[in-house]
Amino acid sequence: MKKFFLTALLGASLIANSSFAMTKPVKLVDQGSFFAGGTVIQSDGNYNPTDPKDFSGQTLHGDHAYVFYQIPVKAKKYPLVFLHGSGQSGKTWETTPDGRDGFQNIFLERGYATYIIDQPRRGRAGRSTLPENISARPDDQLWYYNFRIGIYPDVYDGVNFPRDKSSADQFLRQMTPNTGAFNQKIIADAMVAVFEKSGEGILITHSAGGGPGWETAIRSDKVKAVISLEPGTFPFPEGEVPPAEETTSPFPARGQSVSRADFLKLIKIPIVVYFGDNIPSGDKPVANWGQDNWRVRLNLALKWAQVAKKYGGDVEIVYLPDIGITGSTHFMMSDLNNLEIADVIETWLKSKKLI
Amino acid sequence: MKKFFLTALLGASLIANSSFAMTKPVKLVDQGSFFAGGTVIQSDGNYNPTDPKDFSGQTLHGDHAYVFYQIPVKAKKYPLVFLHGSGQSGKTWETTPDGRDGFQNIFLERGYATYIIDQPRRGRAGRSTLPENISARPDDQLWYYNFRIGIYPDVYDGVNFPRDKSSADQFLRQMTPNTGAFNQKIIADAMVAVFEKSGEGILITHSAGGGPGWETAIRSDKVKAVISLEPGTFPFPEGEVPPAEETTSPFPARGQSVSRADFLKLIKIPIVVYFGDNIPSGDKPVANWGQDNWRVRLNLALKWAQVAKKYGGDVEIVYLPDIGITGSTHFMMSDLNNLEIADVIETWLKSKKLI
Numbered sequence: 001m002k003k004f005f006l007t008a009l010l011g012a013s014l015i016a017n018s019s020f021a022m023t024k025p026v027k028l029v030d031q032g033s034f035f036a037g038g039t040v041i042q043s044d045g046n047y048n049p050t051d052p053k054d055f056s057g058q059t060l061h062g063d064h065a066y067v068f069y070q071i072p073v074k075a076k077k078y079p080l081v082f083l084h085g086s087g088q089s090g091k092t093w094e095t096t097p098d099g100r101d102g103f104q105n106i107f108l109e110r111g112y113a114t115y116i117i118d119q120p121r122r123g124r125a126g127r128s129t130l131p132e133n134i135s136a137r138p139d140d141q142l143w144y145y146n147f148r149i150g151i152y153p154d155v156y157d158g159v160n161f162p163r164d165k166s167s168a169d170q171f172l173r174q175m176t177p178n179t180g181a182f183n184q185k186i187i188a189d190a191m192v193a194v195f196e197k198s199g200e201g202i203l204i205t206h207s208a209g210g211g212p213g214w215e216t217a218i219r220s221d222k223v224k225a226v227i228s229l230e231p232g233t234f235p236f237p238e239g240e241v242p243p244a245e246e247t248t249s250p251f252p253a254r255g256q257s258v259s260r261a262d263f264l265k266l267i268k269i270p271i272v273v274y275f276g277d278n279i280p281s282g283d284k285p286v287a288n289w290g291q292d293n294w295r296v297r298l299n300l301a302l303k304w305a306q307v308a309k310k311y312g313g314d315v316e317i318v319y320l321p322d323i324g325i326t327g328s329t330h331f332m333m334s335d336l337n338n339l340e341i342a343d344v345i346e347t348w349l350k351s352k353k354l355i
Numbered sequence: 356m357k358k359f360f361l362t363a364l365l366g367a368s369l370i371a372n373s374s375f376a377m378t379k380p381v382k383l384v385d386q387g388s389f390f391a392g393g394t395v396i397q398s399d400g401n402y403n404p405t406d407p408k409d410f411s412g413q414t415l416h417g418d419h420a421y422v423f424y425q426i427p428v429k430a431k432k433y434p435l436v437f438l439h440g441s442g443q444s445g446k447t448w449e450t451t452p453d454g455r456d457g458f459q460n461i462f463l464e465r466g467y468a469t470y471i472i473d474q475p476r477r478g479r480a481g482r483s484t485l486p487e488n489i490s491a492r493p494d495d496q497l498w499y500y501n502f503r504i505g506i507y508p509d510v511y512d513g514v515n516f517p518r519d520k521s522s523a524d525q526f527l528r529q530m531t532p533n534t535g536a537f538n539q540k541i542i543a544d545a546m547v548a549v550f551e552k553s554g555e556g557i558l559i560t561h562s563a564g565g566g567p568g569w570e571t572a573i574r575s576d577k578v579k580a581v582i583s584l585e586p587g588t589f590p591f592p593e594g595e596v597p598p599a600e601e602t603t604s605p606f607p608a609r610g611q612s613v614s615r616a617d618f619l620k621l622i623k624i625p626i627v628v629y630f631g632d633n634i635p636s637g638d639k640p641v642a643n644w645g646q647d648n649w650r651v652r653l654n655l656a657l658k659w660a661q662v663a664k665k666y667g668g669d670v671e672i673v674y675l676p677d678i679g680i681t682g683s684t685h686f687m688m689s690d691l692n693n694l695e696i697a698d699v700i701e702t703w704l705k706s707k708k709l710i
Contacts, residue, residue, distance in 0.1 A: 021385045025428060028383060030376045031460065032450035035528040043493045049506045052497060052605040052644055060493035061527040066446065073380060089479045091421065095387035105386065124444045124478045126531035131491040134534055136483055138398045138415035142407060151404045172416040173390040176481030179489055179532055250407040289407055 023101060026108050030071040036197060037190030038064025038120065041129045063180070065190035066090070066118040066125035069198070072108055076355050078201045078224055079113035081194060083187075083216075085207025086232070087143065087175045089123030090116035092206060096334040097170035098162040103204075103333045106342045115198050119187045119212070121180035128180025140172045145290035146249075147330040148278045156278055160327040160335035171331075187212035188219060195222035202354060204345075207330065208232045211256065217269060218262045225270045225354055227345055230330055232297065234304035237263040237311075242303050248285045249293035253300045267313030270352040273301055274318045274344070276328030276335075294330070314352075318344075378456060381463050385426040391552060392475065392545030393419025396484045418535070420545035421445070421473040421480035424553070427463055431710050433556045433579055434468035436549060438542075438571075440562025441587070442498065442530045444478030445471035447561060451689040452525035453517040458559075458688045461697045470553050474542045474567070476535035483535025495527045500645035501604075502685040503633045511633055515682040515690035526686075542567035543574060550577035557709060559700075562685065563587045566611065572624060573617045580709055582700055583628045585685055587652065589659035592618040592666075597658050603640045604648035608655045622668030625707045628656050629673045629699070631683030631690075649685070669707075673699075 038061060045056030068090060069079070082103065084092040093104045093116050104114050118125040121132075141152040149171075150156045155163065162168070191212060195201060200222045205213030210231020217223040218235070234255055236242070241255040258266075279294040280286045286295065301317045308315040320328045325340060332341045349355045393416060400411030423445060424434070437458065439447040448459045448471050459469050473480040476487075496507040505511045510518065517523070546567060550556060555577045560568030565586020572578040573590070589610055591597070596610040613621075634649040635641045641650065656672045663670040675683045680695060687696045704710045 021387055022383065025382050025384045026386075027380050028377065029380045031381075032376055032454070032456075033446060034450060034454070035525055038528060040524075041493060047496050047507065049496065049500050049645070050642065052501075055492055055494055055497070058493040058496045059527075060491065060495055061524060061530075062491070064528050068449070089481075091388060091479050094423070095389060099387070099389070101387075118479070123481065124446050124473070124531055125528075126444075126478065126481070126534070127528060128489065128491055128532075132489045134483065134487045134489070136415065136417070136486040136535070137410055138396060138413040139410055140415055141402050141404065141413045142410070145404050146407075152402065169395075169416060170390055172414075173393060173419050173480075173482060175416075176479055177483075177534055179481070179534060180491070287405065290404070 021099065021101070022105055023109055027073045028070055029073050031069060033066065033068045034197065035064040035125065036067055036193035038062060039129060060127065060129060062127040062129040063120045063186050063190070064125055064127070065120055065187070065194055066123060067115055067194055067197070069113065069115045070108055071113040072111055074111060075113040076111050078354060079115055079198050080107055081115040081117065081198055081201050081203050083117050083119065083191065083203065083205045083209035083213055085209045087177070088206070089118045089176050091174050092331070093333060096338065097174070098164070098167040100338070103338065103342065106339060110346065115194060115201070117191070117194060119209070120190050121178055121182070123176055126179040130180040132178060132180045134177045143175065144172070146293055148276065148290060148294065149329050158327045159278070159329060160337050161329055162336060182208070184212045184215060188215035191216035192220045195220045198222070200224050202227060202349070205229065205231060206333065210234070214266060218258065218266045223269060225349070225352060227348070228271070228273045229332055230275055230294065230297065231273060234300055235263060235266065236304065236307055240307055242300070245283065245296045245299055246285055247292050247296045248287060248289040249296065250289070251293055253296040255300060255304065264311060267308045267311055267315060270354070271308070271313070271315040272318065272348050273316070274320060274332065274341070275301065276330060276332050277321050277326050279319070376454065376456070377460055378464055382428045383425055384428050386424065388421065388423045389552065390419040390480065391422055391548035393417060394484060415482065415484060417482040417484040418475045418541050418545070419480055419482070420475055420542070420549055421478060422470055422549055422552070424468065424470045425463055426468040427466055429466060430468045431466050433709060434470055434553050435462055436470040436472065436553055436556050436558050438472050438474065438546065438558065438560045438564035438568055440564045442532070443561070444473045444531050446529050447686070448688060451693065452529070453519070453522040455693070458693065458697065461694060465701065470549060470556070472546070472549060474564070475545050476533055476537070478531055481534040485535040487533060487535045489532045498530060499527070501648055503631065503645060503649065504684050513682045514633070514684060515692050516684055517691060537563070539567045539570060543570035546571035547575045550575045553577070555579050557582060557704070560584065560586060561688065565589070569621060573613065573621045578624060580625045580704070580707060582703070583626070584687055585630055585649065585652065586628060589655055590618060590621065591659065591662055595662055597655070600638065600651045600654055601640055602647050602651045603642060603644040604651065605644070606648055608651040610655060610659065619666060622663045622666055622670060625709070626663070626668070626670040627673065627703050628671070629675060629687065629696070630656065631685060631687050632676050632681050634674070
């Protein structure tokens, strides 16, 4: 907290100049980046190098993920693999909008190797095999509301989001468009390939990263646990998908249907799911659609946990206010109390003997 | 070289698992990311939070750069600020396609702070104030040819590009589309803001990053030198822009016109420009348009240096084969001999007392 107030007082220009923004120095034995997964498409005809206007027979390498990894000295057993959510890139996990350590630095400082992903058709993994129209329609306020920060430019009472204008500005610039349609299978394909490179690890997903994250855990035996922050959806065994609840949100919360065998594959690893604050309870839609969007998702999570437990799964749904942590937004990894959230996650990892 | 052959022999899966891909461990005192520059647009009308289909009055924060910075212990005086070229992102400077250290790691290991940019409307800085249609037209071979690697899938004799298929695959996946039209002024605006955060530093540009790079150096007194790798264009004082040479390339090499005052601002700092191999000389177009594209740019560079020297500029154009370095592609920062290129750059920095 102290750091945040300092930043707010002294202005944003100091953020990058601070020589000790990291809580403590980190000795890296490796860092780098690579692309994982993806495919190649080719136009008809034969490649003709002599005519730059003739694109016959040329290829496009696309639909891969971009991965930036860092390995500190004496790294813990399992690396953490971070998959962002809707409209975001790997930036989600980096420096917070008010210039504090994000999960990338926090966990690196605690001795974890980190793998930060840009999913296929997003960010530095922008090369898509499908065309896309980007509208540039202003929609900051839609996301601000849906991310449960408040009603722009206001914030909800007690919410763990910085109050200064520069931080809100940085936060909104994290949005970056799809450069091709969202495709869960393509993202999961790439994530399976990421785990082939990282080796056995812990998958941490956020929001719309939840769906591809579950599919990745089903398909890769390298995923040893999933930590999911407000995932958008959940997979259920065929025939057990609950009906979608009515909501005032434009984004319905539908469960996904997977084979029972796949469902059992998923729930044989430990799974924990966290939801933040300002999520109404009950089965009645509320007028605030940005909050109602998460009411139906939290309800879906609870139904999913029931089914998972019925089949013997070691799964946990944590509504943070229930454990005394209030004010969390949809972006708990960059909230003012993100160190506290990291503690909660690390305590869970320890309890599952994953570190 | 040894590392590359090892990688090729053992397969790509080892790249990220290697615990010592970095030549030596690096102790970081800080790392993080932020957005620099950019603007805000707003739709007409008043924001209505209750209707998610009503986008009236909403804003879009766009046209910023994305910056990832790292500061090693006892960092040298000036950070290095890296601006990529056409169709690329900050990935240009990271791990090479065959899994060796790129300039990001090489210079970090040598004690430089690094700032790696995604220019506005590219990569993680994808949020644009203008709409864009992304065609997904296959054009890998066009770039491969224009980057002077060879005629796909072949490589030119002796070229410093890895021969294995996996490396070519990784290289082509570095391409990532514009999410809004290229705009030199917007990129320079953002780069000036980057230097406000980094403080005084050395600007290293590549290819299409050259144009915005020169403009940045003109507008920011924080830029203490420019190192430009095969820039696409050069600024000349008004009335002294040479006519564009005839070329078989579809990308003409036109000089840019700036005021004499601005030109003098630029050339008061030391500047060095490097060009790789397989660039024909002379004033006659050659049939290989991928090579001819760089013939006219090298010629433009030489004309620019003459003008700069006439006005007292400390500028140097280096055609690498002239100093005994052969086989360089357009991507000398990730070529097989990129350590040698880094040495050349560091020797220049030393000679200018910039380290």
